[in-house]
Amino acid sequence: MNDMRDFLADLELTGFTSRVKRLSDDILYSTRDYYKSQDLDIEPNWHLIFLLLEQKAMTLTEISEELRLSHPACVKIINKMKKMGYIQSEPDKTDSRKQILELTEKSLEMLPEFHKHWNAGIETIHEITADCAEILEQLQKIEEKLSQGSYKIRTLRNYYKQ
Amino acid sequence: MNDMRDFLADLELTGFTSRVKRLSDDILYSTRDYYKSQDLDIEPNWHLIFLLLEQKAMTLTEISEELRLSHPACVKIINKMKKMGYIQSEPDKTDSRKQILELTEKSLEMLPEFHKHWNAGIETIHEITADCAEILEQLQKIEEKLSQGSYKIRTLRNYYKQ
DNA sequence: TACATTTGTGTAACTGGTTACATGAATGAT
DNA sequence: ATCATTCATGTAACCAGTTACACAAATGTA
CATH class of the missing domain: 1.10.10.10 (Winged helix-like DNA-binding domain superfamily/Winged helix DNA-binding domain)
Structure with a gap:
Protein backbone atom coordinates (compact mmCIF):
# COMPACT_ATOMS: atom_id res chain seq x y z
CA MET A 1 0.00 0.00 0.00
CA ASN A 2 2.61 2.49 -1.07
CA ASP A 3 -0.22 4.51 -2.58
CA MET A 4 -0.73 6.51 0.59
CA ARG A 5 2.59 8.23 0.12
CA ASP A 6 2.23 11.99 -0.08
CA PHE A 7 4.86 13.95 -1.96
CA LEU A 8 4.03 17.09 -0.02
CA ALA A 9 4.17 15.40 3.36
CA ASP A 10 7.49 13.78 2.43
CA LEU A 11 8.91 17.23 1.83
CA GLU A 12 8.26 18.18 5.46
CA LEU A 13 8.72 21.93 5.98
CA THR A 14 9.09 22.45 2.23
CA GLY A 15 5.56 21.20 1.70
CA PHE A 16 4.03 23.03 4.64
CA THR A 17 2.65 26.00 2.72
CA SER A 18 1.16 23.83 -0.01
CA ARG A 19 -0.43 21.51 2.50
CA VAL A 20 -2.00 24.41 4.34
CA LYS A 21 -3.36 25.65 1.03
CA ARG A 22 -4.57 22.17 0.14
CA LEU A 23 -6.36 21.92 3.48
CA SER A 24 -7.90 25.34 3.08
CA ASP A 25 -9.09 24.62 -0.46
CA ASP A 26 -10.31 21.18 0.47
CA ILE A 27 -12.62 22.54 3.17
CA LEU A 28 -13.66 25.47 1.00
CA TYR A 29 -14.80 23.37 -1.95
CA SER A 30 -16.35 20.76 0.28
CA THR A 31 -18.35 23.47 2.01
CA ARG A 32 -19.60 24.75 -1.32
CA ASP A 33 -20.53 21.20 -2.24
CA TYR A 34 -22.40 20.89 1.06
CA TYR A 35 -24.42 24.06 0.50
CA LYS A 36 -25.27 22.92 -3.00
CA SER A 37 -26.42 19.52 -1.77
CA GLN A 38 -28.67 21.24 0.76
CA ASP A 39 -30.04 23.68 -1.83
CA LEU A 40 -28.71 26.68 0.04
CA ASP A 41 -28.01 29.66 -2.21
CA CYS A 132 -4.86 18.47 17.97
CA ALA A 133 -5.80 20.07 21.24
CA GLU A 134 -3.57 23.08 20.80
CA ILE A 135 -4.12 23.76 17.15
CA LEU A 136 -5.75 27.17 17.72
CA GLU A 137 -2.91 28.27 19.99
CA GLN A 138 -0.40 27.14 17.40
CA LEU A 139 -2.20 28.98 14.64
CA GLN A 140 -2.12 32.02 16.89
CA LYS A 141 1.62 31.68 17.38
CA ILE A 142 2.24 31.44 13.66
CA GLU A 143 0.04 34.47 12.99
CA GLU A 144 1.92 36.42 15.63
CA LYS A 145 5.28 35.53 14.13
CA LEU A 146 4.12 36.66 10.72
CA SER A 147 2.72 39.89 12.10
CA GLN A 148 6.15 40.63 13.57
CA GLY A 149 7.82 40.07 10.22
CA SER A 150 6.26 38.99 6.96
CA TYR A 151 7.26 35.93 5.02
CA LYS A 152 8.94 38.22 2.50
CA ILE A 153 10.96 40.19 5.06
CA ARG A 154 12.05 37.05 6.87
CA THR A 155 12.99 35.24 3.69
CA LEU A 156 15.01 38.19 2.40
CA ARG A 157 16.89 38.19 5.69
CA ASN A 158 17.46 34.46 5.50
CA TYR A 159 18.61 34.68 1.89
CA TYR A 160 21.27 37.27 2.59
CA LYS A 161 22.39 35.41 5.70
CA GLN A 162 23.32 32.35 3.65
CA MET B 1 -4.29 48.42 22.75
CA ASN B 2 -7.60 46.78 21.97
CA ASP B 3 -6.64 47.08 18.31
CA MET B 4 -4.99 43.70 18.31
CA ARG B 5 -8.33 41.98 18.70
CA ASP B 6 -9.03 39.55 15.91
CA PHE B 7 -12.63 38.78 15.05
CA LEU B 8 -11.66 35.44 13.51
CA ALA B 9 -9.56 34.38 16.47
CA ASP B 10 -12.37 35.37 18.85
CA LEU B 11 -14.65 33.00 16.99
CA GLU B 12 -12.41 30.06 17.92
CA LEU B 13 -13.39 26.96 15.93
CA THR B 14 -15.83 29.00 13.82
CA GLY B 15 -12.96 31.05 12.50
CA PHE B 16 -10.58 28.16 11.99
CA THR B 17 -11.18 27.65 8.27
CA SER B 18 -10.92 31.34 7.49
CA ARG B 19 -7.74 31.69 9.51
CA VAL B 20 -6.17 28.77 7.70
CA LYS B 21 -7.10 30.41 4.41
CA ARG B 22 -5.80 33.74 5.62
CA LEU B 23 -2.50 32.13 6.56
CA SER B 24 -2.25 30.34 3.25
CA ASP B 25 -3.03 33.47 1.25
CA ASP B 26 -0.74 35.58 3.38
CA ILE B 27 2.26 33.38 2.66
CA LEU B 28 1.29 32.96 -0.99
CA TYR B 29 1.10 36.68 -1.75
CA SER B 30 4.16 37.44 0.32
CA THR B 31 6.10 34.82 -1.64
CA ARG B 32 5.03 36.41 -4.90
CA ASP B 33 6.10 39.76 -3.52
CA TYR B 34 9.47 38.24 -2.59
CA TYR B 35 10.06 36.84 -6.08
CA LYS B 36 9.13 40.18 -7.59
CA SER B 37 11.52 42.03 -5.30
CA GLN B 38 14.30 39.65 -6.33
CA ASP B 39 13.47 39.97 -10.03
CA LEU B 40 12.69 36.28 -10.34
CA ASP B 41 10.23 35.51 -13.12
CA CYS B 132 4.83 24.63 17.24
CA ALA B 133 6.95 21.55 17.44
CA GLU B 134 4.27 19.15 16.34
CA ILE B 135 2.61 21.23 13.69
CA LEU B 136 3.41 18.81 10.87
CA GLU B 137 2.06 15.85 12.82
CA GLN B 138 -1.10 17.78 13.58
CA LEU B 139 -1.54 18.72 9.95
CA GLN B 140 -1.12 15.06 9.15
CA LYS B 141 -3.83 14.10 11.62
CA ILE B 142 -6.27 16.60 10.18
CA GLU B 143 -5.53 15.40 6.64
CA GLU B 144 -6.11 11.82 7.73
CA LYS B 145 -9.42 12.66 9.34
CA LEU B 146 -10.57 14.41 6.18
CA SER B 147 -9.46 11.53 4.01
CA GLN B 148 -11.62 9.22 6.11
CA GLY B 149 -14.65 11.45 5.62
CA SER B 150 -14.85 14.77 3.81
CA TYR B 151 -16.01 17.99 5.37
CA LYS B 152 -19.25 17.64 3.44
CA ILE B 153 -19.99 14.07 4.54
CA ARG B 154 -19.17 14.85 8.16
CA THR B 155 -21.21 18.03 8.22
CA LEU B 156 -24.22 16.32 6.67
CA ARG B 157 -23.99 13.70 9.39
CA ASN B 158 -23.69 16.35 12.08
CA TYR B 159 -26.60 18.31 10.67
CA TYR B 160 -29.01 15.39 10.72
CA LYS B 161 -27.80 14.40 14.17
CA GLN B 162 -28.92 17.71 15.63
C1' DT C 1 -12.73 -7.08 -35.47
C1' DA C 2 -16.08 -3.98 -33.71
C1' DC C 3 -17.65 -1.41 -30.02
C1' DA C 4 -17.88 0.28 -25.20
C1' DT C 5 -15.05 2.05 -21.70
C1' DT C 6 -11.20 4.27 -19.71
C1' DT C 7 -7.41 7.50 -19.89
C1' DG C 8 -4.80 11.90 -20.99
C1' DT C 9 -5.30 16.33 -22.14
C1' DG C 10 -7.61 20.56 -23.12
C1' DT C 11 -11.24 24.37 -22.62
C1' DA C 12 -14.91 27.10 -20.42
C1' DA C 13 -17.06 29.20 -16.69
C1' DC C 14 -16.98 29.81 -12.02
C1' DT C 15 -15.39 31.32 -7.00
C1' DG C 16 -11.96 33.74 -4.23
C1' DG C 17 -8.30 36.21 -3.32
C1' DT C 18 -4.63 40.03 -4.60
C1' DT C 19 -2.44 44.75 -6.24
C1' DA C 20 -2.84 49.01 -8.84
C1' DC C 21 -5.44 52.69 -10.25
C1' DA C 22 -9.44 56.07 -10.14
C1' DT C 23 -12.73 59.26 -8.10
C1' DG C 24 -15.49 61.91 -5.24
C1' DA C 25 -16.32 63.19 -0.28
C1' DA C 26 -14.42 64.53 4.11
C1' DT C 27 -10.76 66.45 6.78
C1' DG C 28 -6.95 69.29 8.08
C1' DA C 29 -3.63 72.94 7.68
C1' DT C 30 -2.33 77.41 6.27
C1' DA D 1 -11.49 79.90 2.26
C1' DT D 2 -8.52 77.19 -0.28
C1' DC D 3 -5.82 73.46 -1.28
C1' DA D 4 -3.46 69.11 -0.11
C1' DT D 5 -4.28 64.95 1.98
C1' DT D 6 -6.78 61.14 3.57
C1' DC D 7 -10.71 58.10 3.37
C1' DA D 8 -14.54 55.10 1.32
C1' DT D 9 -15.68 52.85 -2.44
C1' DG D 10 -15.37 51.05 -7.00
C1' DT D 11 -13.08 48.91 -11.27
C1' DA D 12 -9.61 46.33 -13.94
C1' DA D 13 -6.37 42.92 -14.56
C1' DC D 14 -4.18 39.29 -12.57
C1' DC D 15 -3.12 34.59 -10.09
C1' DA D 16 -4.92 30.11 -8.11
C1' DG D 17 -7.89 26.81 -7.52
C1' DT D 18 -12.41 24.16 -8.72
C1' DT D 19 -16.21 21.42 -11.55
C1' DA D 20 -18.25 20.25 -15.94
C1' DC D 21 -17.79 19.24 -20.53
C1' DA D 22 -15.35 17.62 -24.86
C1' DC D 23 -12.59 14.59 -27.62
C1' DA D 24 -9.19 11.66 -29.40
C1' DA D 25 -6.14 7.74 -28.24
C1' DA D 26 -5.67 3.50 -25.84
C1' DT D 27 -7.59 -0.53 -23.79
C1' DG D 28 -10.69 -4.25 -22.88
C1' DT D 29 -14.31 -7.26 -24.27
C1' DA D 30 -17.82 -9.63 -26.99
Missing part, protein backbone atom coordinates in the same frame (compact mmCIF):
# COMPACT_ATOMS: atom_id res chain seq x y z
CA ILE A 42 -25.12 30.93 -0.13
CA GLU A 43 -21.34 30.83 -0.51
CA PRO A 44 -18.77 29.72 2.07
CA ASN A 45 -17.22 33.15 2.45
CA TRP A 46 -20.54 34.77 3.33
CA HIS A 47 -20.60 33.07 6.72
CA LEU A 48 -18.50 35.58 8.61
CA ILE A 49 -20.20 38.53 6.95
CA PHE A 50 -23.54 37.22 8.15
CA LEU A 51 -22.09 36.89 11.65
CA LEU A 52 -20.79 40.45 11.61
CA LEU A 53 -23.95 42.05 10.26
CA GLU A 54 -26.08 39.97 12.57
CA GLN A 55 -24.55 41.92 15.42
CA LYS A 56 -24.76 45.35 13.87
CA ALA A 57 -24.91 47.23 10.57
CA MET A 58 -21.48 48.11 9.24
CA THR A 59 -19.76 49.80 6.34
CA LEU A 60 -17.73 47.99 3.74
CA THR A 61 -14.45 49.27 5.09
CA GLU A 62 -15.34 48.19 8.62
CA ILE A 63 -16.10 44.68 7.39
CA SER A 64 -12.88 44.58 5.42
CA GLU A 65 -10.92 45.55 8.54
CA GLU A 66 -12.67 43.07 10.80
CA LEU A 67 -12.01 40.19 8.43
CA ARG A 68 -8.56 41.46 7.40
CA LEU A 69 -9.55 41.04 3.82
CA SER A 70 -8.81 43.56 1.06
CA HIS A 71 -11.69 45.89 0.38
CA PRO A 72 -12.10 44.83 -3.28
CA ALA A 73 -12.62 41.28 -2.03
CA CYS A 74 -15.39 42.54 0.23
CA VAL A 75 -16.95 44.56 -2.58
CA LYS A 76 -17.34 41.39 -4.62
CA ILE A 77 -18.83 39.38 -1.76
CA ILE A 78 -21.20 42.15 -0.70
CA ASN A 79 -22.38 42.79 -4.26
CA LYS A 80 -23.25 39.13 -4.67
CA MET A 81 -25.03 39.04 -1.33
CA LYS A 82 -26.99 42.13 -2.34
CA LYS A 83 -27.86 40.57 -5.68
CA MET A 84 -29.18 37.51 -3.86
CA GLY A 85 -31.23 39.71 -1.56
CA TYR A 86 -29.37 39.09 1.67
CA ILE A 87 -27.95 42.56 2.16
CA GLN A 88 -29.30 46.06 1.65
CA SER A 89 -27.53 49.38 2.02
CA GLU A 90 -28.43 52.94 2.83
CA PRO A 91 -26.21 56.00 2.64
CA ASP A 92 -24.74 57.26 5.88
CA LYS A 93 -26.48 60.44 6.99
CA THR A 94 -23.37 62.32 8.00
CA ASP A 95 -20.83 60.96 5.50
CA SER A 96 -22.08 60.46 1.99
CA ARG A 97 -19.11 58.33 1.02
CA LYS A 98 -20.15 55.56 3.35
CA GLN A 99 -22.92 53.12 2.80
CA ILE A 100 -24.33 51.32 5.80
CA LEU A 101 -24.77 47.62 5.08
CA GLU A 102 -27.42 45.62 6.89
CA LEU A 103 -29.18 42.30 6.60
CA THR A 104 -32.52 42.11 4.78
CA GLU A 105 -35.73 40.46 5.93
CA LYS A 106 -34.78 37.44 3.83
CA SER A 107 -31.58 37.13 5.85
CA LEU A 108 -33.34 37.34 9.20
CA GLU A 109 -35.80 34.74 7.99
CA MET A 110 -33.11 32.31 6.80
CA LEU A 111 -30.53 32.80 9.56
CA PRO A 112 -31.95 30.25 12.01
CA GLU A 113 -31.68 27.55 9.34
CA PHE A 114 -28.23 28.75 8.25
CA HIS A 115 -27.03 28.58 11.84
CA LYS A 116 -27.99 24.92 12.04
CA HIS A 117 -25.79 24.21 9.04
CA TRP A 118 -22.96 26.37 10.37
CA ASN A 119 -23.13 24.60 13.72
CA ALA A 120 -22.89 21.25 11.97
CA GLY A 121 -19.80 22.59 10.19
CA ILE A 122 -18.23 23.78 13.43
CA GLU A 123 -18.84 20.32 14.85
CA THR A 124 -16.95 18.92 11.86
CA ILE A 125 -14.00 21.20 12.54
CA HIS A 126 -14.16 20.00 16.12
CA GLU A 127 -14.00 16.39 14.91
CA ILE A 128 -11.08 16.81 12.57
CA THR A 129 -9.04 18.81 15.08
CA ALA A 130 -9.96 16.57 18.03
CA ASP A 131 -6.47 15.06 18.25
CA ILE B 42 8.68 32.55 -11.33
CA GLU B 43 5.43 31.97 -9.46
CA PRO B 44 5.00 30.45 -5.99
CA ASN B 45 3.14 27.39 -7.23
CA TRP B 46 5.95 26.44 -9.64
CA HIS B 47 8.20 25.40 -6.77
CA LEU B 48 6.93 21.86 -6.33
CA ILE B 49 6.72 21.28 -10.08
CA PHE B 50 10.38 22.19 -10.36
CA LEU B 51 11.15 19.77 -7.54
CA LEU B 52 9.24 16.96 -9.24
CA LEU B 53 10.71 17.47 -12.70
CA GLU B 54 14.16 17.92 -11.25
CA GLN B 55 13.99 14.26 -10.27
CA LYS B 56 12.53 12.91 -13.48
CA ALA B 57 10.44 13.80 -16.53
CA MET B 58 6.75 13.26 -15.97
CA THR B 59 3.39 13.62 -17.69
CA LEU B 60 0.79 16.16 -16.72
CA THR B 61 -1.46 13.57 -15.12
CA GLU B 62 1.40 12.19 -13.05
CA ILE B 63 2.18 15.66 -11.75
CA SER B 64 -1.46 16.29 -10.97
CA GLU B 65 -1.61 13.05 -8.95
CA GLU B 66 1.60 13.74 -7.07
CA LEU B 67 0.47 17.18 -6.02
CA ARG B 68 -3.18 16.14 -5.55
CA LEU B 69 -4.19 19.06 -7.68
CA SER B 70 -6.86 18.96 -10.38
CA HIS B 71 -5.42 18.42 -13.85
CA PRO B 72 -6.81 21.70 -15.24
CA ALA B 73 -4.90 23.53 -12.52
CA CYS B 74 -1.72 21.78 -13.67
CA VAL B 75 -2.45 22.58 -17.30
CA LYS B 76 -2.47 26.27 -16.46
CA ILE B 77 0.72 26.14 -14.44
CA ILE B 78 2.58 24.04 -17.00
CA ASN B 79 1.49 26.24 -19.91
CA LYS B 80 2.81 29.29 -18.15
CA MET B 81 6.09 27.57 -17.30
CA LYS B 82 6.41 26.51 -20.95
CA LYS B 83 5.70 30.04 -22.10
CA MET B 84 8.45 31.31 -19.82
CA GLY B 85 10.84 28.70 -21.20
CA TYR B 86 11.21 26.56 -18.08
CA ILE B 87 9.50 23.43 -19.39
CA GLN B 88 9.51 21.62 -22.71
CA SER B 89 7.51 18.61 -23.80
CA GLU B 90 7.83 15.79 -26.24
CA PRO B 91 5.19 13.23 -27.22
CA ASP B 92 5.39 9.82 -25.59
CA LYS B 93 6.65 7.26 -28.10
CA THR B 94 4.16 4.55 -27.19
CA ASP B 95 1.11 6.61 -26.19
CA SER B 96 0.39 9.61 -28.35
CA ARG B 97 -2.03 11.07 -25.81
CA LYS B 98 0.73 11.66 -23.32
CA GLN B 99 3.28 14.40 -23.43
CA ILE B 100 6.44 13.98 -21.43
CA LEU B 101 7.30 17.16 -19.55
CA GLU B 102 10.87 18.01 -18.69
CA LEU B 103 12.95 20.94 -17.57
CA THR B 104 14.74 23.08 -20.15
CA GLU B 105 18.31 24.26 -20.19
CA LYS B 106 17.14 27.55 -18.77
CA SER B 107 15.70 25.68 -15.80
CA LEU B 108 18.88 23.74 -15.15
CA GLU B 109 20.83 26.96 -15.34
CA MET B 110 18.56 28.82 -12.92
CA LEU B 111 17.83 26.06 -10.42
CA PRO B 112 20.91 26.57 -8.21
CA GLU B 113 19.89 30.17 -7.66
CA PHE B 114 16.22 29.24 -7.18
CA HIS B 115 17.19 26.70 -4.55
CA LYS B 116 18.94 29.38 -2.53
CA HIS B 117 15.71 31.37 -2.44
CA TRP B 118 13.62 28.30 -1.66
CA ASN B 119 15.98 27.37 1.16
CA ALA B 120 15.64 30.86 2.61
CA GLY B 121 11.86 30.35 2.44
CA ILE B 122 12.04 27.00 4.18
CA GLU B 123 14.10 28.65 6.89
CA THR B 124 11.29 31.19 7.28
CA ILE B 125 8.72 28.41 7.71
CA HIS B 126 11.05 26.94 10.28
CA GLU B 127 11.11 30.26 12.12
CA ILE B 128 7.38 30.85 12.20
CA THR B 129 6.62 27.29 13.29
CA ALA B 130 9.46 27.12 15.80
CA ASP B 131 7.11 27.24 18.79
